[in-house]
Structures are given as C-alpha cells and as structure tokens.
Amino acid sequence: MTVLTVNTGRPVAVDYTDSPGGVTGIDKHPVEGLVRVCDPGPEGSGLAGDAVCDLRHHGGSHQAVYAFAREELDAWERELGRPLPNGCFGENLTTSGVKVGGALIGERWRIGGELVLEVTSGRIPCRTFAGHVGEERWVKRFTQAAFPGAYFRVLTPGSIRAGDPVEIVHRPDHEVTVELQFRAVTTRRGLLPRLLAAGEALHPSALRKAHAYVALQG
Numbered sequence: 718m719t720v721l722t723v724n725t726g727r728p729v730a731v732d733y734t735d736s737p738g739g740v741t742g743i744d745k746h747p748v749e750g751l752v753r754v755c756d757p758g759p760e761g762s763g764l765a766g767d768a769v770c771d772l773r774h775h776g777g778s779h780q781a782v783y784a785f786a787r788e789e790l791d792a793w794e795r796e797l798g799r800p801l802p803n804g805c806f807g808e809n810l811t812t813s814g815v816k817v818g819g820a821l822i823g824e825r826w827r828i829g830g831e832l833v834l835e836v837t838s839g840r841i842p843c844r845t846f847a848g849h850v851g852e853e854r855w856v857k858r859f860t861q862a863a864f865p866g867a868y869f870r871v872l873t874p875g876s877i878r879a880g881d882p883v884e885i886v887h888r889p890d891h892e893v894t895v896e897l898q899f900r901a902v903t904t905r906r907g908l909l910p911r912l913l914a915a916g917e918a919l920h921p922s923a924l925r926k927a928h929a930y931v932a933l934q935g
Contacts, residue, residue, distance in 0.1 A: 724804030733848020742768030823918030831875025839865030
C-alpha cells in the first residue's frame with residue numbers, strides 16, 4: 718500500500734464554481750519532495766502549499782486531507798475514455814493498493830515515518846467538481862458509483878512524499894465504511910442510524926444528520 722503522489726493546488730479563477738471570489742484549488746498536481754501535513758484548524762488544507770478556497774464546504778480539521786485510489790481513477794478512465802492524471806479529482810493523496818471506499822470511519826493510517834491520519838467521511842460531489850471534470854450529469858454519476866474517496870483528520874503531523882508506504886495502524890470495532898457513510902448521507906438515508914456506531918470519529922456534519930434522522934423516527 719503506497720502513496721503514488723502527493724498533490725497540491727493553487728487558487729485559480731474559473732467560471733464553473735460558486736465559491737466566494739470565483740476561485741478554486743481543485744486542480745491539483747503532484748509535487749516533488751517532502752510536504753508537511755498538519756491539522757489546519759477550522760479552515761484550510763492540511764498540506765503545506767495547498768489551497769482550499771470554498772471554506773463553506775471544504776478544508777478544516779475534519780477534511781484536512783483527501784485521498785483517492787488510483788484504481789478508481791483507472792476505472793473512471795475506462796468509463797470516460799480519457800486520461801485522468803493523479804490529482805485530477807482534487808485529491809491530495811493518490812494511493813495504490815488501498816481500498817479507500819472500504820476504509821472504516823475512524824481507521825488510522827500511518828504514512829511515512831510520522832504522519833497519522835484518521836478517516837472521517839467520504840467526499841460529497843459539488844458543482845465545482847462537476848465543472849472541473851466537465852462530464853454531463855457528473856454529480857449523479859459520481860454519487861451512484863459510491864466510491865467517493867476519503868477525508869481525514871490529522872492525528873500526528875508529519876512530512877510525506879511520493880512513494881511513502883501506507884500502514885493501517887488501527888481499525889475500529891464497527892462496520893461503518895466510507896462507502897456506507899457516503900450512501901447514508903446521499904441516496905439511502907435509511908442507513909443513517911448505522912452511522913452512530915462510528916461515534917465521534919465521524920465527520921460532525923454526518924453525525925448530526927444521523928442523530929437528527931433517529932430523532933425524527935421517534
């Protein structure tokens with residue numbers, strides 16, 4: 718299990734985003750050398766040199782790092798019939814040999830010698846993502862596929878680079894995967910009560926949705 722590339726992006730003005738100021742950092746590219754990763758606090762990216770422009774929906778401690786599997790990019794390449802380079806889905810880490818959608822909420826990854834990340838949620842597709850990819854009905858197609866990649870919080874800061882190994886150092890005792898969490902908050906709300914098993918490891922927004930759903934059911 719490996720990080721193929723570490724990807725960062727700079728603010729770029731585009732006509733397909735509703736982000737304040739009309740800029741986005743979604744267009745990320747592999748970088749060489751070490752990249753420092755730490756908890757960004759309530760706003761921003763966890764990676765040094767990376768931009769998060771729409772602070773309403775992205776960045777912050779619970780979405781400090783975004784990972785997407787190269788295997789899933791390859792599957793989308795075949796479906797879309799065009800190359801999809803590492804970083805093109807806005808991911809900070811393009812991985813190989815890791816079943817990102819099957820990761821458990823609260824699962825912890827050690828990357829390189831120091832960095833420890835904890836899975837919090839899947840990525841919800843948005844207008845900016847759809848405009849960046851430039852495919853018809855992209856939000857619906859991405860949602861139906863239910864391989865959303867994973868967001869992480871930073872438990873232990875560290876510096877990483879392309880080629881670093883990924884080691885799963887903790888798997889919690891529940892069955893709430895990234896895929897299940899994603900389906901619960903998008904297309905299958907009946908799954909929301911199952912998210913409660915992940916507890917505080919879950920992204921706070923998803924946890925609130927699960928509690929609200931259970932309360933409505935009486």
